[in-house]
Amino acid sequence: MSAANTNLVELRDLKVVFDGVQVLHGIDLNVASGEALGLVGESGCGKSVTWLAALGLLPGKAAVTGSVRVDGRELCGARRPAIEEIRGGRIAMIFQDPSSSLNPVLRVGRQIVEALHIHRGLRGAAARAESLRLMDMVGIPDASRRFDLFPHEFSGGQCQRLMIAMALAGQPDLLIADEPTTALDATIQAQILDLLNKLRAETGMAIVFISHDLGAVSQVCERVCVMYAGRIVEEGTVAQLFAEPRHPYTRGLFDAIPRIDGPRQRLIPIPGTVPNPKHLPEGCSFSPRCPRAVDACWTARPPLEPQDDGRRLACPRPVPAVTRSEAKRRITEGLVQ
Known part of the structure; x- marks a missing residue:
């Protein structure tokens, strides 16, 4: 991310409460114009809820507090017309299940x-022509003939492409891709990732890529935020996190990835599950599953603090830094795209 880039979206102390249960605990996050940001973590960590809350898409029972600014314009608590002016036009979102x-x-x-x-006021022949252009842009073959088909007449990958075309209709500055490749096979997944990279290069839009697939994140993103139990626990560049993850949870995510080279070895799973939001530990939420936890981890909640290498980290006892030669080896072996 160049110094010339400015923040398109700023989230400050974003919190979400469902029926008295807090599920998001003060998210601080910036998205710069034109950058690609990844959000990773296990299911239930709050990745999707963060952006659904930011765009006002949560149900009425959700209480959202904090600040969501788009080019300095506050959205949290804004009236519906103000939010709808941003949603779809400035910020678009695609979901993991296009069939629904x-x-x-x-x-x-x-x-x-x-x-x-x-979003653009187009009608008639102009709207049809632009629709065909968008379908062609996202790789739908023979768009003019398939313009009048129903969704069930397209494959899963093509339906996802159509969802991307609809998201691009408003010419957004930011595209939020919420696990867009989860329901697709590996070949189609690679095509969708290539498409996102191509569209970002052609349009200059920023992308927030939400996924639990670290490999997919490395192909699309420049910066990554790791979430756990409604908080960001580590943030850094792709190169930093893939070569040298410092938070024990981030390290655990990488240890659970099977290697495609060398002898077959048993995977190292992270024991336990994401805690119930109703019964979070008093200190660090990851402490019951953390092999490096000490007494202080159970009583004090670590803040997300900047580190000497530029990343942000919320851990009083992080994984020791690897040597420069070890980091270089990991990059050479393809752990970082």
Whole structure:
């Protein structure tokens, strides 16, 4: 991320409470114009909730507090018209299950045209022409013939491409991709990742890539935030986290990845599960599963603090730093794309 880039979105002390249970505990996060940011962690860590809260997409029972600023404009607590002006136009979101996001009884062309009408005011022949251009941009073959087909007449990968086309209809400055490759096979997954990289290069939009697939994150992102139990526990560049993860949870995520080279070895799992938000430990939420936990970890919640190498880390007893030669070996062996 160059020094010339400015923050497009700023989240400050973002908290979410469902029926009296706090599930998001003060997220501080910046997204710069044009950058690609990854959010990783196990299911239930708060990755999707963070951005659903930022865009006002959570149900009415959710209490959202904190600050969400887009180019300095506050969204948290703003009136619905102000939020809808940003949502879809400045910030678009694609979801992991396109089959449930596309309307099954409407032709796909009509759905894209509707997005163009709402966000850019296009109608008639102009809207159809732009829809065909978007379908062609995201790699839908023979777009003019398939414009009037229904979602069930497309494959899963093509439905995801159509969702990306609808998201691009508003020419957003930021695209939030919420696990967009989870339901796809490996070949189609690689195609979607290549498409996201291509679109970012062509349009200059920023991307927030939410995933639990570290390999996918390394192909798309420049910076990564690791979340656990509603908090960010480590943040750094892809090179930093992949060559030298410092938080025990981040280290555990990498240890659980099978190696494709060398002898077959038993995986090293992270014991236990993500804690119930109703019964979080008093101190560090990861302490019951952490092999490096000491007494202080059970009583004091570590803040997310900047480190000498530029990353942010929330751990009083991080994994020891590796030597420069070891970090270079990991990069050479392909742990960092």
